[in-house]
Amino acid sequence: MCGIVGLVQSRSIDISHVVGMAELISHRGPDDEGYVVFPERGPVCLSGDDTAAFDGMNSLPYQPTVHQRDWLGNAQASFVALGHRRLSIVDLSPFGHQPMSYMDRYWIVYNGEVYNYIELREELQQSGYIFRSGTDTEVLLAGYDKWGVELFDRCNGMWSMVLYDRKAKKLLLARDRFGIKPLYYLVGAGGDSLAFASEIKAFAALSTWHREIAAQPAFDFLAWGLQDHGEETLFKGVFQIPPGHYAVVQLDASGRLDETLETKLKSIRWYDLSSRISGVSLEFKDAAQHLRELLFDAVRLRMRADVPLGSCLSGGLDSSSIVCLVRALLCSIGSVQPQRTFSSCSEFSSIDERDFISEVTRGTNIQETHVFPTGEELFDRIDELVWTQDEPFGSGSIFAQWCIFRAVHEQDVVVMLDGQGADEHLAGYHGFIGARLSGLLRKGNLSEFGAEFRSVRALHGYGPQKFLQYFLANLMPSSIRPLGALGGMTQMRRDWIDVQALGALDRDPMVALGARAKSVRDLSLAQLGGANLQMLLHWEDRNSMAHSIESRVPFLDYRLVEYVLSLPDAFKLERGLTKRVLREAMHGLVPEKILTRHDKKGFLTAEEYWMKGKQARQVSERIDEAINLSRGIIKPAMREVFSNVLAGRAPFSYHVWRVICFGAWLKKFQIRL
Incomplete structure (x- = not known):
C-alpha cells in the first residue's frame, strides 16, 4: 500500500x-x-x-x-x-x-x-x-x-x-x-x-x-x-x-x-458490474453454502502479507464474520499466534457494542484492543481530521475509525481486514426495506407485500411515519420533502443553505444515482456505484493510510459481489430480515447472538450526546465560524436548527455536523469563495 x-x-x-x-x-x-x-x-x-x-x-x-x-x-x-x-x-x-x-x-x-x-x-x-x-x-x-x-x-x-x-x-x-x-x-x-x-x-x-x-x-x-x-x-x-x-x-x-x-x-x-449479474438457480441453503466458500477464499487471499495482520471488530455481523473466518483459517494451518482485533467502544450504553464483541472473542485466542473516542478529542482534532480526509466528512464515526487505526499503528500491526462493503450488496441497511416493498408493489404482488409489511412492523417496530419515509422514498421520490416538512424532520430543511450564493441546483442527487430504487438489486447497484460505498471507502483509505496501515475489505472481492447480486432479492431480505443468506452462510462459525441481531447501529459515535452536553458551546462556536467563513452560503438559520435540536424541539440532525466540518474544511484548506 x-x-x-x-x-x-x-x-x-x-x-x-x-x-x-x-x-x-x-x-x-x-x-x-x-x-x-x-x-x-x-x-x-x-x-x-x-x-x-x-x-x-x-x-x-x-x-x-x-x-x-x-x-x-x-x-x-x-x-x-x-x-x-x-x-x-x-x-x-x-x-x-x-x-x-x-x-x-x-x-x-x-x-x-x-x-x-x-x-x-x-x-x-x-x-x-x-x-x-x-x-x-x-x-x-x-x-x-x-x-x-x-x-x-x-x-x-x-x-x-x-x-x-x-x-x-x-x-x-x-x-x-x-x-x-x-x-x-x-x-x-x-x-x-x-x-x-x-x-x-x-x-x-x-x-x-x-x-x-x-x-x-x-x-x-x-x-x-x-x-x-x-x-x-x-x-x-x-x-x-x-x-x-x-x-x-x-x-x-x-x-x-x-x-x-x-x-x-x-x-x-x-x-461494468451490472453486466456481470446473471440469475443463480440454487436453493437457499445451497446458495448460502457457496457464499460461505467464496467468503472463505476472499479472506484467505487477503491474509497474504509479510507483516502483522489484524481485524476490525464492531460486534456487527460483517466484522464478526471476518474475524471468525480468519480464526478458522488460522486454526486450519495450526497457527498459535494470537489473533488481533480492534474495536471502538463508548461510555454510552445505547451505542456501545461490547456485549456483542465479547460474544465473538470469548474463550478464543484473540487479543482485543478497545478504544474510547471522546467528544473533547474530536473537537481538538477536527482541523487535523479534515486535512486527513481531504474533504469535509459526514459524521463523528470517521473520528472513531481514525482512533482505531491509531491504536493499530501503536501496536505495530500493518494490515487490517474490515467488513466494509457487505451492507451494500447483502441488503444490510434498513433503507433496503423500502426498495423491497416498492419492488413487490410494482410487481403487483400484494399478498407478499402485506406479509412483508407486517413482518417489518413486528421485527423492527416501525410506525406509520417510518414506513412512509422508507417506502415513498423509493416509490415516489418527490414525496420525501413534503413528508419531512409535515413530520418536522430536521434533515429535510433547506432554509439554512443559500443555493444561489453557492451557485448550485437544489436537487435530489439520489434520483440520478438510482438510489430511489425499484428493487433490492437496483438499490445495491446504486449503493455500490456511488450512493454510499465510495464515501465509506474514501474515509477508510484516509484513516488507515494516515497511520500507515493497509486496510483490506474481503466483502468486496468481485467474485463475491457478482454472485450476491445474482441471487434473488428474497435471499438477501425477506420478512424484514436483512442479510438472510449471509446469516445462513455463517451458521456454526459466528455466535448465534450475532446471527440473530436485528438492529442496525452502524459504526456509531456519541455526537448527539456530545453536542447536547459538554461540547454544546464548541458546536455553537463552530457553527458561527462556518457561517462567517462561508460568506453567505451557510445562513444564520443554521443556528436555529442547532437550537431546536439542543432544546429537543427537533430530532438530532447530521446537518449540524456537516456544517461544522464544512467550516473546518474551508479554513484548513484556505478555500477561495
Missing part, C-alpha cells in the same frame, strides 16, 4: 514539485521513497531522504542513482516525472522499490494489492516471463505487456496505478473495480499539464493550484451528506478516475504533452 504522485507537462518539469507532492502524503509510505524522470538520454531514478538502502544487492534497472536534491536545476529536460512512497507489505526487500520498470519499457507507480498475484505470476512464467522480485507490482508490469488493459479483469484486488509506456509514449491511469484505492488528477489552467496523486492535499505543493469550491458537490454534501458519488470532488477542477475505469494520455515522440487537455479526462470503463 502506497502513495503515488506525478506530473506530465508540455514544458520541463521541476522535480521539486513532484517531491513536494510526495512529502505531503508521506504517511502513505514511510518505508521507501523514489522518483523517476525521463530526459532524452533515458530514465534517471532519483532517491530521497527516506529511500531504502540497496546495500549488497545487484544493480536494479529501477535503483536510484542520484538524490533528488542533486537533480534540481538539471538542464536535461523531462516532461514526465513519477513519484512514490512505499508501505512495504509483500516482499519487504528493496526489490519492491518504485517507480518500478520492466523490460526497459514500462514504468509504474502503484498503490494497492493484487491478492492473486501468485497465481498470475505462475501463469506468466509459463509464457516465458521472468521476475526479479516477489511483488505483485512486477506481476502487473509483465501482465500489462502480455494482456494490455485486459490484465485488470484478471486481477483480484484493489489498486490505483499510473503506468508509463516509453515505447508507445502514453500514460495510463487506472483504478480498481469498486474504487477501493483513490486516484485524483488536476489539469493545469492552460491544459498544458497534468498532475495526479493518491490524495488531493498533494496538489497543495503546486503553486498554480487555486483552491476553490465546486458548487454542486458542496450542495450534495451539505444537504444530502453525499460525497464521492461522481468524478467531481468538492475542489473545483480536481477530479478522480471513476471506479472500474482508466484514462490514457498520449504524448509526442519526445515524451512531451503536446495536446491541450480538457479539464476532465475522458475515462474508459473497463468494468
Whole structure:
C-alpha cells in the first residue's frame, strides 16, 4: 500500500514539485521513497531522504542513482516525472522499490494489492516471463505487456496505478473495480499539464493550484451528506478516475504533452458490474453454502502479507464474520499466534457494542484492543481530521475509525481486514426495506407485500411515519420533502443553505444515482456505484493510510459481489430480515447472538450526546465560524436548527455536523469563495 504522485507537462518539469507532492502524503509510505524522470538520454531514478538502502544487492534497472536534491536545476529536460512512497507489505526487500520498470519499457507507480498475484505470476512464467522480485507490482508490469488493459479483469484486488509506456509514449491511469484505492488528477489552467496523486492535499505543493469550491458537490454534501458519488470532488477542477475505469494520455515522440487537455479526462470503463449479474438457480441453503466458500477464499487471499495482520471488530455481523473466518483459517494451518482485533467502544450504553464483541472473542485466542473516542478529542482534532480526509466528512464515526487505526499503528500491526462493503450488496441497511416493498408493489404482488409489511412492523417496530419515509422514498421520490416538512424532520430543511450564493441546483442527487430504487438489486447497484460505498471507502483509505496501515475489505472481492447480486432479492431480505443468506452462510462459525441481531447501529459515535452536553458551546462556536467563513452560503438559520435540536424541539440532525466540518474544511484548506 502506497502513495503515488506525478506530473506530465508540455514544458520541463521541476522535480521539486513532484517531491513536494510526495512529502505531503508521506504517511502513505514511510518505508521507501523514489522518483523517476525521463530526459532524452533515458530514465534517471532519483532517491530521497527516506529511500531504502540497496546495500549488497545487484544493480536494479529501477535503483536510484542520484538524490533528488542533486537533480534540481538539471538542464536535461523531462516532461514526465513519477513519484512514490512505499508501505512495504509483500516482499519487504528493496526489490519492491518504485517507480518500478520492466523490460526497459514500462514504468509504474502503484498503490494497492493484487491478492492473486501468485497465481498470475505462475501463469506468466509459463509464457516465458521472468521476475526479479516477489511483488505483485512486477506481476502487473509483465501482465500489462502480455494482456494490455485486459490484465485488470484478471486481477483480484484493489489498486490505483499510473503506468508509463516509453515505447508507445502514453500514460495510463487506472483504478480498481469498486474504487477501493483513490486516484485524483488536476489539469493545469492552460491544459498544458497534468498532475495526479493518491490524495488531493498533494496538489497543495503546486503553486498554480487555486483552491476553490465546486458548487454542486458542496450542495450534495451539505444537504444530502453525499460525497464521492461522481468524478467531481468538492475542489473545483480536481477530479478522480471513476471506479472500474482508466484514462490514457498520449504524448509526442519526445515524451512531451503536446495536446491541450480538457479539464476532465475522458475515462474508459473497463468494468461494468451490472453486466456481470446473471440469475443463480440454487436453493437457499445451497446458495448460502457457496457464499460461505467464496467468503472463505476472499479472506484467505487477503491474509497474504509479510507483516502483522489484524481485524476490525464492531460486534456487527460483517466484522464478526471476518474475524471468525480468519480464526478458522488460522486454526486450519495450526497457527498459535494470537489473533488481533480492534474495536471502538463508548461510555454510552445505547451505542456501545461490547456485549456483542465479547460474544465473538470469548474463550478464543484473540487479543482485543478497545478504544474510547471522546467528544473533547474530536473537537481538538477536527482541523487535523479534515486535512486527513481531504474533504469535509459526514459524521463523528470517521473520528472513531481514525482512533482505531491509531491504536493499530501503536501496536505495530500493518494490515487490517474490515467488513466494509457487505451492507451494500447483502441488503444490510434498513433503507433496503423500502426498495423491497416498492419492488413487490410494482410487481403487483400484494399478498407478499402485506406479509412483508407486517413482518417489518413486528421485527423492527416501525410506525406509520417510518414506513412512509422508507417506502415513498423509493416509490415516489418527490414525496420525501413534503413528508419531512409535515413530520418536522430536521434533515429535510433547506432554509439554512443559500443555493444561489453557492451557485448550485437544489436537487435530489439520489434520483440520478438510482438510489430511489425499484428493487433490492437496483438499490445495491446504486449503493455500490456511488450512493454510499465510495464515501465509506474514501474515509477508510484516509484513516488507515494516515497511520500507515493497509486496510483490506474481503466483502468486496468481485467474485463475491457478482454472485450476491445474482441471487434473488428474497435471499438477501425477506420478512424484514436483512442479510438472510449471509446469516445462513455463517451458521456454526459466528455466535448465534450475532446471527440473530436485528438492529442496525452502524459504526456509531456519541455526537448527539456530545453536542447536547459538554461540547454544546464548541458546536455553537463552530457553527458561527462556518457561517462567517462561508460568506453567505451557510445562513444564520443554521443556528436555529442547532437550537431546536439542543432544546429537543427537533430530532438530532447530521446537518449540524456537516456544517461544522464544512467550516473546518474551508479554513484548513484556505478555500477561495
